[in-house]
Amino acid sequence: MPMYWPSLTTMPYLPENAKDTLCRNVTIYGRCRYEDKGCAFNHDPSKLNAHQADSKKRFNVDSPSFTPSLLSGNGVSAPKKSTALSPKAVSAAPFQPRTSTRSNTSTPSGRSEATQDWTVADVQEFIPQSFDVVSRSCRRSGFCSDVVMPGCPDSPRENEDPQRLGRNAWGLNYSGQMSFAADMLQQGPLQGNGNGGITSPSAFDPFVTTPTPMTPGAVGPVSANPYSHDATAAMGGAFFANQTGFQQPVQYHLYAPIGPHSQSTLGYQRNVHDLFLPNEIREELQKKSAATLQTLPNTQLPAQVDYFHSLVPLDLNHQKNAAIFGYPSWIYKAQSSKDGHFYALRRLEGFRLTNEKAIRSVQAWKRVCNGSVVTVHDAFTSRSFQDSSLIFVTDYHPLSKTLAEQHLGAGNMAISNRFQQPRTNAHIPEQVLWGYMTQIANAVKAIHDNGLAARVLEPSKILITGKNRLRINACAVLDVVQFDTQRTVPDLQRQDLVNFGQLILTLGANSPTIMHNPAKAMEHFTRAYSPQLKNSVVWLLNSLQQEPSRDIDTFIHGISAQLMSTFDSALHMDDQLTSDLSRELENARLVRLMTKMSLVNERPEYDLDPRWSDTGERYFLKLFRDYVFHTVDAQGDPVVDLGHVLTCINKLDAGSDEKITLISRDEQSCFIVSYKEVKKALESSFQALMKPTRRMH
Numbered sequence: 150m151p152m153y154w155p156s157l158t159t160m161p162y163l164p165e166n167a168k169d170t171l172c173r174n175v176t177i178y179g180r181c182r183y184e185d186k187g188c189a190f191n192h193d194p195s196k197l198n199a200h201q202a203d204s205k206k207r208f209n210v211d212s213p214s215f216t217p218s219l220l221s222g223n224g225v226s227a228p229k230k231s232t233a234l235s236p237k238a239v240s241a242a243p244f245q246p247r248t249s250t251r252s253n254t255s256t257p258s259g260r261s262e263a264t265q266d267w268t269v270a271d272v273q274e275f276i277p278q279s280f281d282v283v284s285r286s287c288r289r290s291g292f293c294s295d296v297v298m299p300g301c302p303d304s305p306r307e308n309e310d311p312q313r314l315g316r317n318a319w320g321l322n323y324s325g326q327m328s329f330a331a332d333m334l335q336q337g338p339l340q341g342n343g344n345g346g347i348t349s350p351s352a353f354d355p356f357v358t359t360p361t362p363m364t365p366g367a368v369g370p371v372s373a374n375p376y377s378h379d380a381t382a383a384m385g386g387a388f389f390a391n392q393t394g395f396q397q398p399v400q401y402h403l404y405a406p407i408g409p410h411s412q413s414t415l416g417y418q419r420n421v422h423d424l425f426l427p428n429e430i431r432e433e434l435q436k437k438s439a440a441t442l443q444t445l446p447n448t449q450l451p452a453q454v455d456y457f458h459s460l461v462p463l464d465l466n467h468q469k470n471a472a473i474f475g476y477p478s479w480i481y482k483a484q485s486s487k488d489g490h491f492y493a494l495r496r497l498e499g500f501r502l503t504n505e506k507a508i509r510s511v512q513a514w515k516r517v518c519n520g521s522v523v524t525v526h527d528a529f530t531s532r533s534f535q536d537s538s539l540i541f542v543t544d545y546h547p548l549s550k551t552l553a554e555q556h557l558g559a560g561n562m563a564i565s566n567r568f569q570q571p572r573t574n575a576h577i578p579e580q581v582l583w584g585y586m587t588q589i590a591n592a593v594k595a596i597h598d599n600g601l602a603a604r605v606l607e608p609s610k611i612l613i614t615g616k617n618r619l620r621i622n623a624c625a626v627l628d629v630v631q632f633d634t635q636r637t638v639p640d641l642q643r644q645d646l647v648n649f650g651q652l653i654l655t656l657g658a659n660s661p662t663i664m665h666n667p668a669k670a671m672e673h674f675t676r677a678y679s680p681q682l683k684n685s686v687v688w689l690l691n692s693l694q695q696e697p698s699r700d701i702d703t704f705i706h707g708i709s710a711q712l713m714s715t716f717d718s719a720l721h722m723d724d725q726l727t728s729d730l731s732r733e734l735e736n737a738r739l740v741r742l743m744t745k746m747s748l749v750n751e752r753p754e755y756d757l758d759p760r761w762s763d764t765g766e767r768y769f770l771k772l773f774r775d776y777v778f779h780t781v782d783a784q785g786d787p788v789v790d791l792g793h794v795l796t797c798i799n800k801l802d803a804g805s806d807e808k809i810t811l812i813s814r815d816e817q818s819c820f821i822v823s824y825k826e827v828k829k830a831l832e833s834s835f836q837a838l839m840k841p842t843r844r845m846h
């Protein structure tokens with residue numbers, strides 16, 4: 150190990166009391182080769198002892214102003230060092246207040262004092278302390294004996310046997326739990342003390358209620374937004390949103406465990422998956438994104454249909470029946486050149502518009518805004534397909550299936566290709582069927598309230614867009630195609646109720662053809678489901694015959710108990726999604742911060758420019774990057790600890806006052822810097838990048 154050389158020019162920090170601090174080289178090697186070459190530290194232990202005796206006189210038990218918070222003068226907690234490690238500590242005398250140290254543990258002076266205390270004979274008393282708030286880095290951080298690094302799982306803690314820690318890559322211990330969480334939770338909130346120091350959790354007094362940053366009207370630590378200094382100035386509004394108006398306290402930079410929780414883990418344990426979106430949701434969303442962005446090269450389809458392009462067919466087979474609309478219909482996904490969004494285009498092949506008013510009836514459908522209806526946006530005629538077609542523009546719901554595909558085996562082969570899960574012939578559970586009923590009732594009510602009728606309530610025209618999540622599709626089509634119908638809207642609305650009843654009966658009987666024999670279908674339904682469900686279906690089926698006339702409001706009133714149950718399920722789902730979302734809370738921030746770091750660090754075009762890469766702030770940003778990502782253990786193997794990375798980046802984002810020691814790759818120089826300083830340096834370097842012409846000034 151090279152001799153320690155504290156007065157290198159790159160080292161920005163020299164303790165003001167250097168003369169009172171025993172040189173570390175004297176401690177380690179017995180002498181300092183730089184004693185006469187400018188080393189600013191003390192090389193005569195006897196002088197130091199005299200001085201320390203002096204200082205003990207000044208600060209002792211009798212000192213009237215002693216505060217047993219274990220904080221040093223600058224607000225940084227006193228080092229624990231040898232006291233925590235000494236075997237004598239076990240039989241230590243009861244707690245007695247002793248001299249508080251002035252500087253933090255990262256400084257050479259801290260080390261020399263430790264040396265004074267290091268001999269066993271000097272360990273007089275055990276001072277109960279919490280962890281060192283000031284962390285000290287060591288590139289060889291694996292169980293490094295002289296560095297206590299909160300957040301670094303390889304640092305020794307409280308006589309912990311490193312072997313027992315049994316950690317593996319990603320900071321997981323062998324039981325599969327994240328190791329960093331304990332450190333993060335242990336550290337608790339970091340709060341500036343207004344002195345540039347940090348109050349440690351050891352100063353927490355359970356009997357004193359202080360306003361927390363979450364308390365409305367709280368002042369103190371949150372009065373200054375720790376992030377606001379750079380918000381728009383540094384990144385420009387487009388890159389980082391301006392955060393003015395929101396006082397985010399530092400505590401929010403920890404991942405708070407929002408339920409539901411796994412019962413098999415201890416309070417402080419985290420599984421790496423706890424930090425991110427659950428895999429199923431991530432996969433589902435990614436598949437949906439992929440489906441949305443899918444394109445079809447070498448297609449025979451027109452390149453442009455009105456203001457849409459990039460058409461991809463959504464139909465699962467080439468056989469089209471004209472049974473529902475009277476015209477063969479096709480569905481395409483397409484991108485709008487007006488707004489760049491994706492839409493579903495339903496094309497009715499060979500339709501000739503004879504009455505212009507017909508197509509205007511779509512206007513009324515644009516006003517139907519309901520979670521159970523596929524929103525209709527537009528309708529127009531087109532000759533792009535070399536015929537005369539009628540096109541309906543609706544919302545696109547990627548990877549959706551129709552009820553017929555899901556439960557009645559429609560397009561079975563193709564479905565298994567697209568969704569990789571062929572339809573099961575299983576009987577639909579009653580609760581699921583109630584869920585379908587309440588959602589369709591919701592859609593029908595919205596449609597009827599707008600003075601319209603759904604007219605198409607078929608299993609092949611109802612989409613499942615998520616788990617048990619339905620939306621009525623193909624609305625508005627019959628209003629245009631059968632514009633001249635003689636039936637009144639109330640009549641069509643009653644017909645909707647009948648169609649609704651038939652739909653549920655078909656699904657419950659689990660066969661598309663069972664409606665050819667309604668008596669048999671009802672018999673099957675009665676056997677499979679509760680009388681309440683059956684009665685609801687019968688009520689709907691009889692809507693045309695009975696007086697007084699029936700409407701959707703009366704039906705909804707009748708199934709209110711089921712509505713409550715569906716509503717409750719929706720609330721649970723909402724909770725679950727909120728909880729899942731909270732896991733992603735910091736990711737966007739972290740990714741942006743890491744992007745910033747990557748943009749600044751080691752830019753090839755400035756590689757040979759010493760003013761850019763190897764001096765000042767850029768240099769310690771480079772070392773900070775090493776500290777976060779390139780730490781190695783005692784054997785020189787890379788430490789791959791996600792917990793360490795997240796902790797460091799979160800603290801950087803928060804601009805914490807906590808200090809770290811950054812050591813150069815050749816171990817010849819070091820910086821003692823706070824995260825706050827690193828953050829400022831990152832901001833100004835990034836600013837310099839954004840203004841290349843002025844960067845050198």
Ligand SMILES: Nc1ncnc2c1ncn2[C@@H]1O[C@H](COP(=O)(O)OP(=O)(O)OP(=O)(O)O)[C@@H](O)[C@H]1O
Nearest residue numbers: 463464470480493543544545546547549550551609
């Ligand atoms: N708005 C939409 N967003 C996404 N996919 C849709 C949309 N509308 C329909 N689809 C999908 O397109 C496919 C074809 O739908 P379509 O309405 O033509 O039903 P179909 O099963 O072909 O019935 P039919 O034979 O009566 O036309 C279905 O798999 C459906 O999930």
